[in-house]
Amino acid sequence: MxxxxxxxxxxxxxxxxxxxxxxxxxxxxxxxxxxxxxxxxxxxxxxxxxxxxxxxxxxxxxxxxxxxxxxxxxxxxxxxxxxxxxxxxxxxxxxxxxxxxxxxxxxxxxxxxxxxxxxxxxxxxxxxxxxxxxxxxxxxxxxxxxATKANRICRAAEGRPVMEFGSRRAQGYDGAIYGARAAVIGGCSATACTIAEEMFGIPAAGTMAHSWIQLFDSEYESFKAWVDVYPDNCILLVDTYNVLKSGLPNAIKVFDEVLVPRGYRPKGIRIDSGDITYLTQKCREILDNAGYPDVEIIVSNSLDEYIISDVLAQGATINSFGVGERLITAKSExxxxxxxxxxxxxxxxxxxxxxxxxxxxxxxxxxxxxxxxxxxxxxxxxxxxxxxxxxxxxxxxxxxxxxxxxxxxxxxxxxxxxxxxxxxxxxxxxxxxxxxxxxxxxxxxxxxxxxxxxxxxxxxxxxxxxxxxxxxxxxxxxxxxxxxxxxxxxxxx
Amino acid sequence: MxxxxxxxxxxxxxxxxxxxxxxxxxxxxxxxxxxxxxxxxxxxxxxxxxxxxxxxxxxxxxxxxxxxxxxxxxxxxxxxxxxxxxxxxxxxxxxxxxxxxxxxxxxxxxxxxxxxxxxxxxxxxxxxxxxxxxxxxxxxxxxxxxATKANRICRAAEGRPVMEFGSRRAQGYDGAIYGARAAVIGGCSATACTIAEEMFGIPAAGTMAHSWIQLFDSEYESFKAWVDVYPDNCILLVDTYNVLKSGLPNAIKVFDEVLVPRGYRPKGIRIDSGDITYLTQKCREILDNAGYPDVEIIVSNSLDEYIISDVLAQGATINSFGVGERLITAKSExxxxxxxxxxxxxxxxxxxxxxxxxxxxxxxxxxxxxxxxxxxxxxxxxxxxxxxxxxxxxxxxxxxxxxxxxxxxxxxxxxxxxxxxxxxxxxxxxxxxxxxxxxxxxxxxxxxxxxxxxxxxxxxxxxxxxxxxxxxxxxxxxxxxxxxxxxxxxxxx
Known part of the structure; x- marks a missing residue:
């Protein structure tokens, strides 16, 4: 900071x-x-x-x-x-x-x-x-x-980091900028809002959108290209086509064939759609079995304190959250x-x-x-x-x-x-x-x-x-x- | 404009x-x-x-x-x-x-x-x-x-002017400023947000808060002081103490004793709390009987399209609306x-x-x-x-x-x-x-x-x-x- x-x-x-x-x-x-x-x-x-x-x-x-x-x-x-x-x-x-x-x-x-x-x-x-x-x-x-809403969401996350992702749905530019500031005050670990880091020294972060994957000839190629650029910060978005049948296998393939041989460890995968509990449990199991128990699972799909509490109670295996519109607008109220x-x-x-x-x-x-x-x-x-x-x-x-x-x-x-x-x-x-x-x-x-x-x-x-x-x-x-x-x-x- | x-x-x-x-x-x-x-x-x-x-x-x-x-x-x-x-x-x-x-x-x-x-x-x-x-x-x-929310609210008002009043509850400065712009695009006739008139040429307007009335020794004195300053734009806020027993009688007294003798007509009264239908019907009747059928009734208390539709269906006699937080944040969604x-x-x-x-x-x-x-x-x-x-x-x-x-x-x-x-x-x-x-x-x-x-x-x-x-x-x-x-x-x- x-x-x-x-x-x-x-x-x-x-x-x-x-x-x-x-x-x-x-x-x-x-x-x-x-x-x-x-x-x-x-x-x-x-x-x-x-x-x-x-x-x-x-x-x-x-x-x-x-x-x-x-x-x-x-x-x-x-x-x-x-x-x-x-x-x-x-x-x-x-x-x-x-x-x-x-x-x-x-x-x-x-x-x-x-x-x-x-x-x-x-x-x-x-x-x-x-x-x-x-x-x-x-x-x-x-x-x-x-700040109050963010504090609720972070409490629901029970110590897992929560990232603020909501600029695009904020109510005006300051809604995004000062909203990011308030979200970090309330407990978020970081924000996607770049200007907020320049202004307030709060950490800004982010990886890839679905369009990154779509712009390449295949999901595998897109992951490989990412690894070429960011070998030491490799978080792959795995739900563009199908998490379990395509995204995760391609990610593991790139980890196995490209990243690990070069001496790096992958950081994580991100899931932005679908049944969170089911997908995270399956992904955790597959990652563990593939020798990646240290690879984190990040989830980011229309979350708030209620959904986070629910999926954690259901036993979802999540390391951190990205929270967007429902935090930056305090949607529930x-x-x-x-x-x-x-x-x-x-x-x-x-x-x-x-x-x-x-x-x-x-x-x-x-x-x-x-x-x-x-x-x-x-x-x-x-x-x-x-x-x-x-x-x-x-x-x-x-x-x-x-x-x-x-x-x-x-x-x-x-x-x-x-x-x-x-x-x-x-x-x-x-x-x-x-x-x-x-x-x-x-x-x-x-x-x-x-x-x-x-x-x-x-x-x-x-x-x-x-x-x-x-x-x-x-x-x-x-x-x-x-x-x-x-x-x-x-x-x- | x-x-x-x-x-x-x-x-x-x-x-x-x-x-x-x-x-x-x-x-x-x-x-x-x-x-x-x-x-x-x-x-x-x-x-x-x-x-x-x-x-x-x-x-x-x-x-x-x-x-x-x-x-x-x-x-x-x-x-x-x-x-x-x-x-x-x-x-x-x-x-x-x-x-x-x-x-x-x-x-x-x-x-x-x-x-x-x-x-x-x-x-x-x-x-x-x-x-x-x-x-x-x-x-x-x-x-x-x-703009979409404002358009809904203005449709509910059925042709009556709707003023945007929400800056204080907006989500950030731009929420207020560009929100005012969008509200006027959607159909609002004016805004309370002064800077929006400078920036976009949309009319800004406003009269008094309850604090104006409280700062004087009596409600009557406060109304009289207002009339001294704004004889040709006299809209009085009548719900500081009690609309029917204090605010409206004091307003009519000031109209009768001060404003009309000076050759002016009062413009309106504003009600910011209480039972809208009951109060506006009563006020309309009293104003009409007192010789002020041209004095308008403005209402402004946590309104949106649903409440406006309701009170109009109930027969509330309202000339225009001031709409705040539920418009500027699109509260319902x-x-x-x-x-x-x-x-x-x-x-x-x-x-x-x-x-x-x-x-x-x-x-x-x-x-x-x-x-x-x-x-x-x-x-x-x-x-x-x-x-x-x-x-x-x-x-x-x-x-x-x-x-x-x-x-x-x-x-x-x-x-x-x-x-x-x-x-x-x-x-x-x-x-x-x-x-x-x-x-x-x-x-x-x-x-x-x-x-x-x-x-x-x-x-x-x-x-x-x-x-x-x-x-x-x-x-x-x-x-x-x-x-x-x-x-x-x-x-x-």
């Missing part, structure tokens, strides 16, 4: 204008109404883990940092906005001289995250904090979705529903006034106030036992027992004596200046490994995982109750 | 390296084995219409043209590839001096397209035709997916399964030798040979009645009757006397030079409108649409049968 060179060259796009138009109409309105400079607090959070999973893997912070540190409206942008005939010159001037001055906190990439806890918090003038809404959501939603909500506003005296968004749907009621999150770990098992969201000025004294409670069934209480805590969010921007350096992808992968190992196996389950508790501190819970009562309006029927 | 200015500025990324790594390993191998210069023919096609629909809307050709006309490996790319230690210096030199020399044909954007017909055909040296696989698939798969397959190779004498990819799954058997597609229209009804794939050198003489037949049940035959035909594919590159200028989005929208109007209503259905016939000419059918017999291998059991 070494090659990260022309990262900046590849990212020279200015995405400042990748913004929902209403953020501009509101911005113009905030400025006119002088609400624009009110210091506001917004949280980005999600409400539900996709695929009924137990947790998500945070991803996308590096790209969020790049975006926030390069906000810049060009003359062309200003001209375009002027042509809409709805923005004041005052607002256009403001954009022309735009300077990002917000504080931003985020949970570092690679950490398991849970519903209803802030993944990103922005504090700053309303006009600015509002403006960054779309890109915060777009960046974190996308990569967290794919392709939307990560992160939202970005106002949680507090400072009044003229600088007091932080918490805000709540009420809803008839209880799940959609937001957690108000400027907050932070503690992850609580059991000292003996070294497992995460709960997250606790507190007001930003609350401290946990780990020398004393900690009691937490279910925010709905408040009589459900747990008390920890032997525990340690970690604050989940880190400050990434201070008054608009970047104050955090994103780790690289291989460092982020380490975080994923370490932190998912600290989750109880019950939380890691695919089906019916244990609910991981995200509770509110007593102070925050009381504040929320007070706000709900304040905001509740008794309407005459 | 006028504003297209800094298109090139926005697209300065070099996406040459957005390629599956195996296209490079194969390329290196082709060059070593001298298969690389064999003139090859590849077709891009798909096998199934998503969501069980009757047709897809072709999209993405403009971006494909941009990619193909700007292929360029940088020094950094070459250095990176050299660092992999598997490519020959000969191959790296080839890339350094890479010149695209292929012929490319494509079906122009906006046309309805059907399974198993080529959407794109590439003819050129194997090494080149193979190299462009990923980007052809990625570009056409993504935009065709979204987020993968467009386009494939790219070798269909012919020229031999040393320049004869085109057709190639077929066989499969135990009959649907996966490819249509061999260098081909073209005729769309056949009934002269009297002016409706498309079938597509006919022929060998590239076949001509249809419309002065004579045309008989076509089902490629499986060959006794099912149809004979046309009074018909006209259109060749679907156009040449977009000739020996690597662009020879086709892509129409702009509003011109493409016209194609969508005209060409979908030429489909029978039975093909436009959501559920159980009539199968639109894509048949093979007799010559092509015979050729395919011959190849299947040639390639069939009788294995001893």
């Amino acid at each position: 070494e090659y990260i060179k022309n990262f900046n060259v590849r990212n020279q796009r200015n995405l400042t204008m990748l913004v929902d138009f209403y953020e501009l109409t509101m911005g113009n309105g905030y400025l006119e109404s002088s609400v624009g400079n009110k210091i506001s607090y917004f949280d980005m959070f999600f409400r539900r883990v996709p695929d009924h999973g137990g947790y998500c893997i945070m991803a996308g912070v590096q790209q969020l940092i790049e975006y926030l540190s390069s906000l810049k409206f060009t003359e062309d942008d200003i001209d375009y906005l002027r042509s809409k005939n709805i923005f004041s010159e005052k607002f256009l001037d403001y954009l022309k001289n735009f300077e990002f001055t917000c504080d931003v906190w985020a949970i570092p990439e690679g950490n398991p995250v849970f519903p209803n806890e802030p993944l990103v918090t922005v504090k700053g003038p309303a006009i600015q904090a509002q403006f960054v809404e779309t890109m915060i959501l777009l960046t974190i939603n996308h990569q967290t979705l794919i 392709p939307v990560f529903g992160g939202v970005y909500k106002l949680v507090a506003v400072e009044d003229d005296e600088g007091n932080i006034v918490p805000k709540i968004k009420i809803s008839e749907n209880e799940e959609k009621i937001t957690n108000p106030a400027f907050k932070k999150i503690y992850r609580i770990y059991d000292n003996i098992a070294n497992k995460a036992v709960a997250d606790l969201i507190t007001l930003n000025d609350e401290e946990i004294d780990v020398s004393k027992p900690l009691e937490i409670f279910d925010p709905v069934y408040t009589w459900k209480r747990r008390r920890f004596k032997n525990y340690y805590v970690k604050q989940l969010m880190v400050k990434i921007f201070d008054k608009g200046k970047q104050v955090y350096e994103s780790p690289n992808v291989s460092e982020i992968k380490k975080i994923v490994k370490e932190e998912t190992e600290k989750l109880w196996p019950e939380v890691l389950r695919f089906e019916n995982p244990h609910h991981y508790y995200v509770d509110l501190s007593e102070k925050l819970w009381n504040l929320k109750q007070d706000l709900l009562h304040d905001y509740s309006i008794v309407y005459e029927d | 006028e504003y297209i200015k800094n298109f090139n500025v926005r697209n300065q990324r070099n996406l040459t390296m957005l390629v599956d790594f195996y296209e490079l390993t194969m390329g290196n191998g082709y060059l070593e084995s001298s298969v690389g210069n064999k003139i090859s023919y590849f077709d891009m096609f798909f096998r199934r219409v998503p969501d069980h629909g009757g047709y897809c809307i072709m999209a993405g050709v403009q971006q494909l043209i941009e990619y193909l006309s700007s292929l360029k490996f940088t020094e950094d790319d070459i250095d990176y590839l050299r660092s992999k230690n598997i490519f020959s210096e000969k191959f790296l030199d080839y890339l350094k001096n890479f010149e695209f020399t292929c012929d490319v044909w494509a079906i122009p954007e906006g046309n309805p397209v059907f399974p198993n017909e080529p959407l794109v055909t590439v003819k050129g040296p194997a090494i080149q035709a193979q190299f462009v696989e990923t980007m052809i698939l990625l570009t056409i798969n993504h935009q065709t997916l979204i 987020p993968v467009f399964g386009g494939v790219y397959k070798l269909v012919a190779v020229e031999d040393d004498e320049g004869n085109i030798v057709p190639k077929i990819k066989i499969s135990e799954n009959e649907e996966k058997i490819t249509n061999p040979a260098f081909k073209k597609i005729y769309r056949i229209y009934d002269n009297i009804a002016n409706k498309a009645v079938a597509d006919l794939i022929t060998l590239n050198d076949e001509e249809i003489d419309v002065s004579k009757p045309l008989e076509i037949f089902d490629p499986v049940y060959t006794w099912k035959r149809r004979r046309f006397k009074n018909y006209y035909v259109k060749q679907l594919m156009v040449k977009i590159f000739d020996k690597g030079k662009q020879v086709y200028e892509s129409p702009n989005v509003s011109e493409i929208k016209k194609i969508v409108k005209e060409e979908t109007e030429k489909l029978w209503p039975e093909v436009l259905r959501f559920e159980n649409p009539h199968h639109y016939y894509v048949d093979l000419s007799e010559k092509l059918w015979n050729l395919k049968q011959d190849l299947l017999h040639d390639y069939s291998i009788v294995y001893e059991d």
Whole structure:
């Protein structure tokens, strides 16, 4: 994971204008109404883990940092906005001289995250904090979705390497590029997306398509030609005509007659169609009997965590997987529903006034106030036992027992004596200046490994995982109750 | 649809390296084995219409043209590839001096397209035709997916405008940007994605979020502030607290007390949550009774074609829709399964030798040979009645009757006397030079409108649409049968 060179060259796009138009109409309105400079607090959070999973893997912070540190409206942008005939010159001037001055906190990439806890918090003038809404959501939603899906797929593979193969079916170029990044964060060992290695230093790899085989006069000739070029990296695709009657016999023939006599060992065969369990078992047996127990079997046909679990349970003999469209689009649930909500506003005296968004749907009621999150770990098992969201000025004294409670069934209480805590969010921007350096992808992968190992196996389950508790501190819970009562309006029927 | 200015500025990324790594390993191998210069023919096609629909809307050709006309490996790319230690210096030199020399044909954007017909055909040296696989698939798969989904959603809206709102939940930045383009091609009237207007001249629009309302001391104050800034574009979001008890009464109060006295008419209200049918009917009644029958009702909460059809069938009174995540990700079926397959190779004498990819799954058997597609229209009804794939050198003489037949049940035959035909594919590159200028989005929208109007209503259905016939000419059918017999291998059991 070494090659990260022309990262900046590849990212020279200015995405400042990748913004929902209403953020501009509101911005113009905030400025006119002088609400624009009110210091506001917004949280980005999600409400539900996709695929009924137990947790998500945070991803996308590096790209969020790049975006926030390069906000810049060009003359062309200003001209375009002027042509809409709805923005004041005052607002256009403001954009022309735009300077990002917000504080931003985020949970570092690679950490398991849970519903209803802030993944990103922005504090700053309303006009600015509002403006960054779309890109915060777009960046974190996308990569967290794919990292989470990849983590599921890799768990299903039970330690076998999983390669990301999906560029061709991704939703747009960045779907492929940042999707590959997120997939590797989630656990994939490599990607087929070449540009992703240049950009992120994640290993790119690949061998041959069926067309390689078809372009030669025979399958045998095509394998032989491959061996001539890649004797020390010989993985042959064996399902172009018929795996057991043609592909595998031809492969073994080339191993026997060409590769081994030259002093090389073959690496593997790949199967891209057909009955995986049957074919891999047969191929394993034939390879073993032919003296190739070390030759690996790679499988790659419309896979996801469900199919991988199935074929492994059936006894398929597979060494590694290539996973395409169902990973790169998170096909089973392709939307990560992160939202970005106002949680507090400072009044003229600088007091932080918490805000709540009420809803008839209880799940959609937001957690108000400027907050932070503690992850609580059991000292003996070294497992995460709960997250606790507190007001930003609350401290946990780990020398004393900690009691937490279910925010709905408040009589459900747990008390920890032997525990340690970690604050989940880190400050990434201070008054608009970047104050955090994103780790690289291989460092982020380490975080994923370490932190998912600290989750109880019950939380890691695919089906019916244990609910991981995200509770509110007593102070925050009381504040929320007070706000709900304040905001509740008794309407005459 | 006028504003297209800094298109090139926005697209300065070099996406040459957005390629599956195996296209490079194969390329290196082709060059070593001298298969690389064999003139090859590849077709891009798909096998199934998503969501069980009757047709897809072709999209993405403009971006494909941009990619193909700007292929360029940088020094950094070459250095990176050299660092992999598997490519020959000969191959790296080839890339350094890479010149695209292929012929490319494509079906122009906006046309309805059907399974198993080529959407794109590439003819050129194997090494080149193979190299462009990923980007052809990625570009056409993504935009065709979204244009097709948008077309479904707009059909469900039965003429009411549909706005694309999904950037924040898109899969990556291009998912949002090119997704917005494809959505407007498919039928959306506008997008919330601002940068898409700058790039493609598609109208961007938007009003306010709930946070606008929450930032003021009261809902009424927030509406009043909006009216002060946007008196002639007053669309108010009425569901922050309670649509019928708070939002709508406050909106009408502001209309009555502020907007109308100043000589303006309000434009609309937007509802983003709750029971759509009930709320829109009630709001319509209240607005009508308050003297605002011209004020429109806009709805925008997790919509797709199914929900839109439902609420309209229930009698919801809606003037327009905002559609987000379920459109921008094609949530119900987020993968467009386009494939790219070798269909012919020229031999040393320049004869085109057709190639077929066989499969135990009959649907996966490819249509061999260098081909073209005729769309056949009934002269009297002016409706498309079938597509006919022929060998590239076949001509249809419309002065004579045309008989076509089902490629499986060959006794099912149809004979046309009074018909006209259109060749679907156009040449977009000739020996690597662009020879086709892509129409702009509003011109493409016209194609969508005209060409979908030429489909029978039975093909436009959501559920159980009539199968639109894509048949093979007799010559092509015979050729395919011959190849299947040639390639069939009788294995001893």
